[in-house]
Amino acid sequence: MNNYLEFREKIREELKKIKDEEMENLIKRLQKDAYYMEKNLNKYLEYKRIMGSIKISEVIKDVNTHRDKQFYSESKMTDTSKGELMLVNKYYYLLDSYKPDLVLMTDTYAKSVNKYLEKNTYRWFQKMVEDAKKENIILYSVSGFRSYEYQKELYDNYVLKDGIKVADTYSARAGHSEHQTGYALDINTSSSLDYFEDTKEFLWLSRNAHKYGFILRYPKDKENITGFKFEPWHYRYVGIEVATYIKKHNLTFEEYYAYFVENR
Numbered sequence: 001m002n003n004y005l006e007f008r009e010k011i012r013e014e015l016k017k018i019k020d021e022e023m024e025n026l027i028k029r030l031q032k033d034a035y036y037m038e039k040n041l042n043k044y045l046e047y048k049r050i051m052g053s054i055k056i057s058e059v060i061k062d063v064n065t066h067r068d069k070q071f072y073s074e075s076k077m078t079d080t081s082k083g084e085l086m087l088v089n090k091y092y093y094l095l096d097s098y099k100p101d102l103v104l105m106t107d108t109y110a111k112s113v114n115k116y117l118e119k120n121t122y123r124w125f126q127k128m129v130e131d132a133k134k135e136n137i138i139l140y141s142v143s144g145f146r147s148y149e150y151q152k153e154l155y156d157n158y159v160l161k162d163g164i165k166v167a168d169t170y171s172a173r174a175g176h177s178e179h180q181t182g183y184a185l186d187i188n189t190s191s192s193l194d195y196f197e198d199t200k201e202f203l204w205l206s207r208n209a210h211k212y213g214f215i216l217r218y219p220k221d222k223e224n225i226t227g228f229k230f231e232p233w234h235y236r237y238v239g240i241e242v243a244t245y246i247k248k249h250n251l252t253f254e255e256y257y258a259y260f261v262e263n264r
């Protein structure tokens with residue numbers, strides 16, 4: 001009997017050792033990722049346990065950007081003191097009263113509606129438009145700043161037309177729209193039917209927007225992180241340095257924000 005108990009204890013110890021080693025290896029692999037964040041370690045481990053054979057880099061990316069939780073499930077107010085680096089998405093929102101320092105764009109730079117833009121963003125947008133013009137590329141805004149109320153009306157109408165599930169893939173709920181920051185604008189179109197991605201204007205923007213501090217905010221194949229379908233027309237001002245980094249490393253703004261902005 002004693003022998004049996006001893007034997008069982010030994011097996012238990014062995015198993016625990018194997019488990020500990022596995023865990024240690026997993027932690028080591030996580031720590032090697034460029035965007036590993038110590039504060040998220042428990043969440044990485046829990047997410048990996050639930051998701052099974054998911055890649056380590058995916059675990060890091062998803063947890064850092066809150067994708068271990070449902071969109072809109074645990075929203076919090078964004079930190080507006082981050083200025084042009086504030087994050088507004090399906091996890092971070094702006095109060096209905098939030099309004100940036102706006103200026104009215106002239107007709108050369110803006111057509112259609114919503115002709116206001118955050119001051120500094122407008123300055124850089126003008127520069128970009130003028131430089132593009134020299135290469136026979138005509139750019140203009142079709143939608144800049146949108147107020148909370150305006151976004152609410154827009155979204156509510158989309159929901160009536162397409163239902164919540166579909167509307168959520170292409171339109172932000174009020175308070176969650178980047179257009180309310182004043183740092184975002186739609187260039188030349190805001191319709192997927194126009195296939196803006198096939199134009200020389202889009203090609204020019206792909207090559208040059210970062211030089212003026214703009215990023216393509218909802219890239220192709222990043223829907224899982226950004227929560228939005230590819231929007232070749234939607235650009236966000238973040239400043240030249242950040243825009244260049246994001247482009248070079250093929251990141252979403254969500255990933256950049258988690259690692260470099262939020263707790264710094």
Ligand SMILES: [Zn+2]
Nearest residue numbers: 179185186234
């Ligand atoms: Zn937009």
